[in-house]
Amino acid sequence: MVYFLLSLAGLVGGFIAGLTGIGTGFLMIVVIPLALQYMNMPDEEMVRFTIANTIFATMCSAFVNNLTMWRKKQVYPKDMLWVTVSAVISASLVLHFFVLREEYSKDTYNFIIIIFLAYIIFRTIYKLRKPFHYDEVQSKARLTITGITAGIVSSITGLGGGSIIIPMLNLWLKMDIKKAKSISFGAIFGIAFMLTILNLLNTPSSNIPYAHLGYILLPVAIPLSIGVIISSPLGTSLSDRLSSRTISIVFTIVISLVLLRKVFELWG
Structure with a gap:
């Protein structure tokens, strides 16, 4: 039943990722x-395994969407390229010096x-209430800052980076969301690929069953990956x-649902 639910989550997450460009991480x-x-994962390892396997599934989805x-x-x-390179560098540094430390608790x-999702929802709703046309701002500096921010967010949340890339490109660089989504797919794959390699090379501090590949758990990663590979192209086709x-x-709806779930986990 657990493997079935993971496969189903991969199908739904992959479809949403293809449709919106935010990656599979939210689900x-x-x-x-x-x-x-x-x-029976120990609480002290829960966050690191969650992030690692979320990023692995996101990498698979992003690869298919890029194709x-x-x-x-x-x-x-x-x-x-500007977004991806800066994102990969910042994501790798944050993962190594912050996320993999035991002090990073659930x-x-x-x-x-919660703080991050609430801000994204506020900014997106604000933009929807002001549907004016803006000329796109072409700026390598802004693209680089977008990438750095996305890399940091991806490392500490496991969300892949699309959750910050799309709002920043859409709201800050005045870029059409469909173009922002395409750039997001490329950056998400670059971030997720690098972080997956780092997660494979690091060893959990506790003795965890099935953890033969660093923080990547095959019983979790495989069902999710199969689901996202199947459904991601369907979401991309519908978005056109x-x-x-x-x-x-x-x-906005997808992010709001995840926000409610995380609020319940923390204070419910």
Whole structure:
């Protein structure tokens, strides 16, 4: 039953990732802790295993979504490169010096998630209430800052980076959300690929069953990955038929549901 639910979560998460560009992390940070509790994961390792396996599933989803974008020729390599390189560097540093330390507890993790999601929801709703047209701001400095911020957020939350890349590109650089989504896919894959390598190379401090590949648990990662690989292209195809405003509304609804779940985990 647990493997079935993980596969189902992969299907739903992959579809949402393809539709909105935010990565599979929003659903995974809810589902993976439930699976880890069933596997009797020690609380002191819960956060690191949640982040590592969320990022692994996100990497698989982003890889498939990038292939879809390349086939449709909806890619922006220069903008994507600035965001991705800066994101990979900042994500790697934060993972090594902060996330993998034992002081990073489950409550701290949930509190950071709640604050971050609340801010994203506020900014997105604010933009939806002011549907004016803005000329896109072309700035390498802003693309780099976006990447650095996304890398930090991805490392400490496991959300893949799309949750910050899309709002920053859309709200700060005045970029259409569909273009922002394409750039997000490329950056998400770069971040998730590098963090997955680091998670494979690090060894948990506790003796955890099935943890033969660092912080990547195959009984968790495989069902999730199968699901996201199947459904991500379906979400990407549907997004081509929807308006940018509709995608923004779906984006906000998904984030709001995860926010409620994390509030319950922390204070429920």
